[in-house]
Amino acid sequence: MFEVENLQVSYGQSQVIHDISFKADKNETLAIMGRNGMGKTTLFKSLMGILPSQASKVRVADTEVAALESHKRVASGIAYVPQGRMIFPTLTVQENIETGLQVSKMKSIPDEIFALFPVLHDMRHRKGGNLSGGQQQQLAIARALVTNPKVLLLDEPTEGIQPSIIKDIAKVLNEIRKMREITIIVSEQVLSFTMEIADRIIVIEKGKFIHEDRRENVDAAMIKKFLTV
Numbered sequence: 677m678f679e680v681e682n683l684q685v686s687y688g689q690s691q692v693i694h695d696i697s698f699k700a701d702k703n704e705t706l707a708i709m710g711r712n713g714m715g716k717t718t719l720f721k722s723l724m725g726i727l728p729s730q731a732s733k734v735r736v737a738d739t740e741v742a743a744l745e746s747h748k749r750v751a752s753g754i755a756y757v758p759q760g761r762m763i764f765p766t767l768t769v770q771e772n773i774e775t776g777l778q779v780s781k782m783k784s785i786p787d788e789i790f791a792l793f794p795v796l797h798d799m800r801h802r803k804g805g806n807l808s809g810g811q812q813q814q815l816a817i818a819r820a821l822v823t824n825p826k827v828l829l830l831d832e833p834t835e836g837i838q839p840s841i842i843k844d845i846a847k848v849l850n851e852i853r854k855m856r857e858i859t860i861i862v863s864e865q866v867l868s869f870t871m872e873i874a875d876r877i878i879v880i881e882k883g884k885f886i887h888e889d890r891r892e893n894v895d896a897a898m899i900k901k902f903l904t905v
């Protein structure tokens with residue numbers, strides 16, 4: 677269970693996240709949707725402790741992480757797949773994944789990871805920078821997963837990825853949830869993708885949550901209106 681209360685984030689004098697509170701359960705996927713510039717990346721970076729923020733609560737299971745630095749938040753069970761993937765281009769696929777192992781103290785990459793992402797096994801000796809966008813996205817997810825997270829945050833995972841691969845990513849996120857029963861929180865602009873993975877969809881506008889639906893009650897036309905400029 678992941679719980680956030682009264683989160684505020686500012687860049688200097690300019691407040692970008694305004695008093696956001698939400699909860700997400702174990703084995704739940706939550707999608708936070710909004711146009712460019714609405715605060716999705718800022719929200720995720722603050723939850724990871726990469727950006728300074730104020731909150732009365734940021735709780736992962738029974739651990740309060742609001743006062744912790746980023747690496748301690750990771751050790752407490754939050755993992756992050758940043759926008760643009762940010763894999764290490766000069767390291768091999770295997771080395772990229774291994775950078776996550778220090779956190780979980782595992783000695784080698786578990787078979788489960790390569791079962792989820794067979795293409796990464798085939799390409800394990802290639803440099804990360806030589807992979808396609810979709811493969812790099814899979815690599816970034818694999819690297820996050822080996823930290824053994826309770827909460828997995830993914831910032832716009834479909835950005836710049838072709839439609840057939842977007843479907844693969846949706847499939848893999850559903851498999852991960854089934855296997856690990858973790859909380860997955862994804863920021864997105866693509867409704868067809870979030871409708872395949874999310875239990876709940878929240879709309880963010882100018883740093884505030886302005887709308888929320890369970891997937892089965894989603895009014896697609898309304899959400900699309902929020903997403904178009």
Ligand SMILES: Nc1ncnc2c1ncn2[C@@H]1O[C@H](COP(=O)(O)OP(=O)(O)OP(=O)(O)O)[C@@H](O)[C@H]1O
Pocket residue numbers: 687692710711712713714715716717718719759832
């Ligand atoms: N380093 C920064 N300094 C000042 N303002 C910033 C900074 N980074 C982002 N902002 C502003 O904060 C607001 C939210 O930006 P953010 O990147 O979080 O939005 P986003 O929803 O993730 O959009 P995108 O999809 O374009 O990444 C925007 O108005 C943006 O201009």
